[in-house]
Amino acid sequence: MRVIFFGTPDFAVPSLRALLDAGEEVLLAVTQPDKVKGRGHALSMPPVKEFAASKGIPVIQPRGVRSADFIEQLKALAPDVIAVVAFGKIIPSQVLNLPPLGCINVHASLLPKYRGAAPMQWAVINGDKKTGITTMLMDEGLDTGAMLLQEETEITEEDNAYTLGRRLSETGATLLVKTLQGVRAHSIQPVPQSGEPTYAPPLKKEDGRIDWSFPAEGISNLIRGTFPWPGAYCFLNREKISIIRARVFDREYGCRSGRIEKIMNEEIHVCTGRGLLSVSEVRPEGKKTMSAAAFLRGRRLKEGVSFDL
Numbered sequence: 639m640r641v642i643f644f645g646t647p648d649f650a651v652p653s654l655r656a657l658l659d660a661g662e663e664v665l666l667a668v669t670q671p672d673k674v675k676g677r678g679h680a681l682s683m684p685p686v687k688e689f690a691a692s693k694g695i696p697v698i699q700p701r702g703v704r705s706a707d708f709i710e711q712l713k714a715l716a717p718d719v720i721a722v723v724a725f726g727k728i729i730p731s732q733v734l735n736l737p738p739l740g741c742i743n744v745h746a747s748l749l750p751k752y753r754g755a756a757p758m759q760w761a762v763i764n765g766d767k768k769t770g771i772t773t774m775l776m777d778e779g780l781d782t783g784a785m786l787l788q789e790e791t792e793i794t795e796e797d798n799a800y801t802l803g804r805r806l807s808e809t810g811a812t813l814l815v816k817t818l819q820g821v822r823a824h825s826i827q828p829v830p831q832s833g834e835p836t837y838a839p840p841l842k843k844e845d846g847r848i849d850w851s852f853p854a855e856g857i858s859n860l861i862r863g864t865f866p867w868p869g870a871y872c873f874l875n876r877e878k879i880s881i882i883r884a885r886v887f888d889r890e891y892g893c894r895s896g897r898i899e900k901i902m903n904e905e906i907h908v909c910t911g912r913g914l915l916s917v918s919e920v921r922p923e924g925k926k927t928m929s930a931a932a933f934l935r936g937r938r939l940k941e942g943v944s945f946d947l
Contacts, residue, residue, distance in 0.1 A: 639662050639663065639718045639719060639739075639818060639822060640663050640665055640715070640716065640717045640718045640719075641657055641662050641663060641664050641665065641717060641718065641719055641720070641721055641818075642664075642665055642666045642667075642668065642712060642715060642717040642719075642720045642721070642737075643657065643664055643666070643667045643668065643686075643690075643695075643720075643721050643723075644667075644668045644669070644720060644721070644722040644723070644725040644729070645667070645668075645669060645686045645721075645722070645723040645724055645725055646669045646670045646684045646685070646686055646724055646725055646726045647684065647685055647686070647724050647726075648685045648803075648807070649723065649724045649746070649803055649806075649807045649810075650685070650686050650723040650724045650725075650807075651685050651686060651689045651807070652807045652808050652810070652811035653721065653723040653744055653807070653810055653811040653814045654667065654686060654689060654690065654695075654723075655689070655811065656811035656812065656814060656815050657721065657814070657815065657818075658693060660815045660818075660819075662815075662818065664690075664695050665696070665715045665717060666695065666696050666697070666698065666712075666715060667686055667687065667690035667695050667696070667697045667698075668697075668698055668699075668700065668703075668725070669684045669686040669687045669690075669697060669698075669699055669725075670684050670699060670725075670726055670727070671699045671701065672684070672687075672699070684699075687699065698711065703727055703728075703729060703730060703733065704730045704732070709732050709733060709736070712733060712736055713736060717736070717737045718737055718738060718739050719737050719738075719739040719740065719741070719742060719818065719821070720733065720736070720737050720740075720741040720742070721741075721742050721743075721744070721814060721818070722741055722742065722743045722744070722776060723743070723744040723810065723814070724744075724746075729741065729776065730778075731778055734776055734777065734778065739821055739822075740775045740776065741775070741776040742773055742774070742775060742776070742786065742814070742817055742818065742821070743773065743774050743775075743776045743781075743783065744771060744772075744773055744810040744811075744813065744814050745757065745771070745772045745773075745774060745781055746758050746769070746770075746771060746803070746806045746810065747761065747769055747770065747771075747772065747838070748768075748769060748770045748772060748788055748790065749772040749774065749781060749785060749788075749831050749835075750781075750782075750831040750832070750833050750834070750835035750836070751833075751835070751836050752769075752836055752837070752838040753780050753781035753782070753835055753836070753837050753838065754780060754781065754837045754838040754839055754840075755838065755839065755840040756838045756839065756840055756841050757769070757838040758799050758802050758803050758806060759799045759838070759841055759863045759864065760838040760863065761793060761802075761838075761863075762793060762797065762798065762799055762802060762859060762862050762863035763859050763860055763862075763863030763864070764859070764863075765855065765856070765859045766793055767792065767793055768790050768791065768792055768793060769790070769791060769793055769802070769806070770788055770789050770790040770791050770806075770809070771788065771789050771791075771806055771809045771810045771813050772785055772786075772787070772788045773785070773786040773787045773788075773810075773813050773814060773817040774786055774828075774831075775828050780837075782831065782835075783828075783831075784828030784829060784830050784831070785828065785829050785830075785831055786817050786820070786821070786826050786828060786829075787813050787816060787817050787820070787826065789809055789813055791805060791806065791809060795885075797862065798861075798862040798863070798865040799862065799863050799864065799865055799866070800865055800866055841864065841867070841868055842868065843868045845864065845868060846860070846864045846868040846869050846870045846871050847870075847871060847872070848860065848861075848870055848871065848872040848881065848945075850872070850895040850896035850908065850909070850910055850911070850945055850947060851895045851910070851911040851947075852910060852911050853889075853910055853911050853912040853913055854886045854887070854888070854889060854910040854912065854913030854914060854915040855886050855889065855913065857870075857884070857910055857915055858884055858885060858886050858915060861881050861882075861883070861884050865882070869882075872896075872945045872946070873945065873946040874939075874943070874945050874946060875937075875946070876946065877922060877923065878922070878923040879920050879921070879922055879923070879933070879945075880920060880921040880922075880923070881917055881919075881920055882919040882920060882921055882927050883917075883918045883919035884915050884916060884917045884918065884919075885915075885916050885918070886913060886914075886915060886916070887907055887913070887914040887915065887916035888907075888913050888914040889912070889913040890912065890913055891909070891913050891914040892909075892912070893909035893914075894909055894944065895909055895910055895911050895947065896908065896909065896910075896944040896945040896946075896947050897909040897942065897943075897944045898934070898939070898941055898942065898943050898944065898945075899914060899941065900914075900941060901931055901934060901940070901941055903931075904918065904929045904930070904931040904932070905917060905918045905929075905930055905931065906930040906931060906934060908945065917930045918930055920933050
């Protein structure tokens with residue numbers, strides 16, 4: 639099958655690899671432009687570009703996906719299907735209607751739940767126990783297209799957005815290949831989405847701000863769901879502290895929100911709106927990750943101090 643692949647981040651790479659391993663003819667990879675990163679302001683290639691180039695697949699990085707020149711480039715390749723995995727831009731109808739088998743998207747949720755840009759992160763933040771992958775035929779709506787295949791996965795208490803994303807990227811790759819095989823064989827029929835949709839908007843930096851009046855479980859979910867970006871953070875004596883790793887120690891313990899109640903076993907136990915949160919790893923702004931207890935010792939802080947509210 640002649641395939642054009644749209645994708646950008648690490649999450650999309652297993653899907654592109656799986657298409658090649660399955661013997662599909664990948665004509666082109668379309669990805670976002672290179673970005674400036676780091677203090678040196680060096681240009682950084684998207685992971686999909688890096689992988690595609692290593693496999694000899696032509697790559698284009700359009701500034702705009704609605705330009706006539708870009709659409710003519712796609713038409714000239716005469717793809718049977720376009721596969722879209724975390725591309726990062728809305729695809730116009732001129733592209734959606736171009737391939738005879740349509741545009742097939744790999745979305746990291748059990749649609750119609752968590753339509754939008756950050757489905758894995760919000761599933762963890764909201765304390766969901768399961769999520770999954772949906773492949774669908776794209777239309778002009780926001781993840782509203784008819785579904786092709788779905789596969790569920792459990793969200794464990796040890797998962798964060800990074801580990802869940804790694805797992806779902808592999809699930810998505812497998813499901814994409816199965817979907818293309820089923821579409822080619824006419825053994826999969828699109829099914830309209832049913833049920834009440836929910837949405838997963840892009841995360842902003844301020845979404846990571848910890849409110850210590852929330853229950854310990856909710857704060858733990860926020861820390862896990864915002865790792866590695868934007869990261870969960872708070873302030874202590876006006877110093878910004880990112881919380882890297884934490885767990886619920888006691889779900890019902892009651893004390894003043896934000897107070898450091900105990901320091902033990904290289905962890906600090908922080909009071910929340912309900913329960914104790916055990917914080918084990920932090921990263922002060924501009925510094926390396928360290929144990930929470932080492933952070934306190936370095937600042938000569940003791941039990942009883944409170945994070946800024």
